[in-house]
Amino acid sequence: MLRTHTNGELRLTDINKEVTLCGWVQVVRDKGGMIYIDLRDRYGITQLILEESKTDKAVLDTVRTLSREFVIAATGTVIERLAKNDKIPTGDVELKVSNVTILNPAKLPPFLIEDKTDGGDDIRMKYRYLDLRRNPVRANLVLRHQVAKFTRNYLDNQDFIEVETPVLIKSTPEGARDFVVPSRMNPGEFYALPQSPQTFKQLLMVSGFDRYYQIVKCFRDEDLRADRQPEFTQIDCEMSFIEQEDILNMFEGLIRHLFTEVKGIDIGEVSRMTYAHAMKTYGSDKPDIRFGMEFKELKSEDIDLTSGKGFAVFDDANTVVGICVKGCAEYTRKQMDELTDFVKRPQIGAKGMIYMRYNADGTLKSSVDKFYSEEDLKQWATTFGAEKGDLILILSGDGDKVRKQLNELRLEMGNRLGLRNPNNYSVHWVVDFPLLEYGEEDDRWFAMHHPFTSPKPEDIQYLASGEYGKIRANAYDMVINGVEVGGGSIRIFQKELQAKMFEVLGFSDEEAKHQFGFLMDAFEFGAPPHGGLAFGFDRLCSLFGGSDSIRDFIAFPKNNSGRDVMIDSPSTIDQKQLNELKIKTV
């Protein structure tokens, strides 16, 4: 070792020791007669001190050539500081330097390597290896390491076995676009990178592995967002001889373990709600339930408190639904206009917004007073359970569409009122997802989760009757703070049911055989009942870190266009390579 200690290590108890430290020069403070150097490594910062009269002239000369980010080794004696610094753990001591070796000089970095850097996202991504020297970024990767470590601990204790599955696999038409890799040895043929190890983990169940997991890279060639990367990591799990309840308990346990070990937080009860309830009450399949504002209906299949009063907007809508915002009756006209503009933005697409104030003096004032009597409004207020000082926001329109719009408004209000503190966590399951959803464009049914998801036994009858929309699946998502962190299902393990599913999804026998014949075959050799789930590892880390962006938790992430601006990929390849692969670009 070139060093005897790290830069985060020395304390008063080390005084008078001869030590050698290595690291990067954070800053040189040359006061003329004396020079201070902050030496940094991943463990911390230790101050080096040199004095005009006491330090060897040659050493002083060397030190005067140092600048930021030089890599040096410094030898000397640990002494107690005259002026202590209580902001850093090593602040009681300093190293009285007797010798300094420049291990490597450094060009000036394009931005400051400090907790609060002056660099923008762009330049920091280009020099990611420099950005990674900064504490906050490094802390995110340490957090990621912790999450991975405690995941492995937990699953290992539960007898799970980590098995690697291939990365060069086969393209499938369903779902996201595949990244493809040409096969040189098989001209004109391509591998695909896995969107997930789905079929392999099911085959491992057939093999009798019983409890499998893998922290594994997955690849999807779709457009990106702040919380999406073309390559991302899953905690992929599968179990045999279990029911849905066993899965929920097992992985609730995992998340509880992670919160306890990584964050020191007890997450309390992990509640459950059905997909139908989530959609009706929150307009989302991943509701943020840290705050109330549940939807209340003024008009739907079950109720009608709005029709026949001459307000055409409500009369023409099949659904009128709203939220009650506590204590916001005093919102100004300007604030109301902002909210109206918010819901009218093209991304949300509402036509307008109706509001009603429940004033502190007990009066009700709405933007539709012209059409509705005091009595009508009172009835609304009762429906919402509103109290004096509350504000009620109402949207109208078409069923699930208007609920999705109201969901956006609800989240916006949650943000405005500071009800979505990233350090408050609420973990819950959404269960009973529909098995199939209808795709208008292709005029056919699609698997909502994936084609191997099993229907609920009591709903299998609808497979025969063709009422596909009624079929609920043994599928579940885990939601934390309105973010879907994981999901899975109990799988189909009988060949006949799987064949029926492929039929419903519009696969011909041939296609099914071509795409998934190996799985169908496997199911004939004794497939156990099984199911599992996968967690989005990057998202989980970003939640633990209290950030919306998963990029901060990936060492070398890609940008919005799927580019790595540091290594400049993707890039063109030599004609020679193309020839070898028998590939022509168009």
Next chain:
RNA sequence: GGAACAUUGGUCUAAGGGUUAUGAUGCCACUCUGUCACAGUGGUGAAACGAGUUCGACUCUCGUAUGUUCCGCCA
């Protein structure tokens, strides 16, 4: 595939159809023996690319590139 916004010294940024283009920080030089975001003095250094409007464009318009965010998409 679509939309919005952005692009000014190394970095972050200000104003404004006519300026010597603002400030901070960095960097360089000098001073400084208890600094730790050291301080002080002085210095250095800038309009993404292309076209147009105009007497005149860093400023307005269009296009291109790049980036960010969103919609579509992501079983």
